[in-house]
Amino acid sequence: MCDYSKALEFYEKSHQIYEKAVLPTHPDSVACDSNIGAVYNKMGDSSKALKFYENDLEITKNALPSTDLSLTTSYSNIGQVYNNMGDYSKVLELYEKSHEIYEKVIPPTHLDLATSCNNIGGVYNTMGDYPKALEFYQKAHEIKEKTLPPNHPGLAASYNNIGLVYNDMGDYFKALEFYKKSYKILEVALPSNLLHVASSFSNIGSVYYSIGDYSKALEFYEKAHQVKEEAVPPNHFSLAASYSNIGEVYYAMGDYSRALEFYEKSSKIRETSLPPNHPSLAETQLSFAACYERINDYAAALKALQNAFQIQQKAFGEGNRAFGRTYT
Incomplete structure (x- = not known):
C-alpha cells in the first residue's frame, strides 16, 4: 500500500539536508525535487507537483546542455501533470520539446523515440486530431518493427493504439484489422490470463457491437470477462465494466431481462468499489x-x-x- 504522506515526509527531510549541504544544482538535490513532485502528482496535488517539477527543470536547464537527455524526463514529468489537469495543448508543447531532444541525440530506431512518438500520438488522439494521432502512432510502430522481434508485446500495443484511433474515427473495419493483429501477437507472447488479453478481446467486441454484429460482440465480451475472472478478485472494478458491456449487447438484442441481470452485477461491484457520487x-x-x-x-x-x-x-x-x- 502506498503511503504518500509518509513518502513526502522523508523526501522533504532529505530535501532540507541537501539545501544545507550541497549546491541546488547537485544531482541528488535535483532528484529530490523530482521525487517530491512525483509524490504530489500521485496525490493529485497538481499545483505543488508543478512547483517541484518546474524547479527541477529550471535547475537542469541551467546546469546541463540544452540537448541533455535529463531534460526529456523533466519535460515529460511536467507534461504528465498538465495531462492530469486536461491542458492538452500544454502537454503537447512539453512532449514535443522532449521529442526534439530525442531526435537530436539518440539513434532513429531507439525505443525511447518510439515511446515519445506514442506519447504525442496519445495527446493528439485525446484532442480529437485523429490524422496526427495516426501519424505519430505509425511512426512509433515503424521504429518498433525495426527494433523488436515480430511477436513482441510492444508491437501489439502499437497495433492496438492504431486500432483505437480508427475506432474513434468510425472506421470500424480498419479498427478490427488492427485489433486482431494486436491479439494475434498477445496470443503467443503473453499468458492467456493477463488483462492485456482481456482488453484486446474487449476492443474487438466493441467494434462488433458498433457494426451491429451482436453475437460476435457477445462472444468477445464474454471472452474478456472470463480472462478477467481468472486474473482479478471477484469485486474488481474491471469486472463491472465487462458486465456492463455484456448488458449493453443484450439490451441492443432486445433481451432486456438479461440486460438488467448484467447491469445489476455491474452495479453491485461499482457500489462497493467507487465513491457514492x-x-x-x-x-x-x-x-x-x-x-x-x-x-x-x-x-x-x-x-x-x-x-x-x-x-x-x-x-x-x-x-x-x-x-x-x-x-x-
Whole structure:
C-alpha cells in the first residue's frame, strides 16, 4: 500500500539536508525535487507537483546542455501533470520539446523515440486530431518493427493504439484489422490470463457491437470477462465494466431481462468499489432506466433516472453536458 504522506515526509527531510549541504544544482538535490513532485502528482496535488517539477527543470536547464537527455524526463514529468489537469495543448508543447531532444541525440530506431512518438500520438488522439494521432502512432510502430522481434508485446500495443484511433474515427473495419493483429501477437507472447488479453478481446467486441454484429460482440465480451475472472478478485472494478458491456449487447438484442441481470452485477461491484457520487454509478442507473422503459415499468425507470440525476448533481453540478442523457 502506498503511503504518500509518509513518502513526502522523508523526501522533504532529505530535501532540507541537501539545501544545507550541497549546491541546488547537485544531482541528488535535483532528484529530490523530482521525487517530491512525483509524490504530489500521485496525490493529485497538481499545483505543488508543478512547483517541484518546474524547479527541477529550471535547475537542469541551467546546469546541463540544452540537448541533455535529463531534460526529456523533466519535460515529460511536467507534461504528465498538465495531462492530469486536461491542458492538452500544454502537454503537447512539453512532449514535443522532449521529442526534439530525442531526435537530436539518440539513434532513429531507439525505443525511447518510439515511446515519445506514442506519447504525442496519445495527446493528439485525446484532442480529437485523429490524422496526427495516426501519424505519430505509425511512426512509433515503424521504429518498433525495426527494433523488436515480430511477436513482441510492444508491437501489439502499437497495433492496438492504431486500432483505437480508427475506432474513434468510425472506421470500424480498419479498427478490427488492427485489433486482431494486436491479439494475434498477445496470443503467443503473453499468458492467456493477463488483462492485456482481456482488453484486446474487449476492443474487438466493441467494434462488433458498433457494426451491429451482436453475437460476435457477445462472444468477445464474454471472452474478456472470463480472462478477467481468472486474473482479478471477484469485486474488481474491471469486472463491472465487462458486465456492463455484456448488458449493453443484450439490451441492443432486445433481451432486456438479461440486460438488467448484467447491469445489476455491474452495479453491485461499482457500489462497493467507487465513491457514492462517481459518474459510473450514474451511467449504471441510466442503463437501468432504459431497460425499465423498454419493458414498460415506468415507475422503476423514473426512480433510476432520479438516482442518476442525484449522482450527477453531486459529481458535476448543474449545466454539465453529462445531464443530457438524463434529461432525454
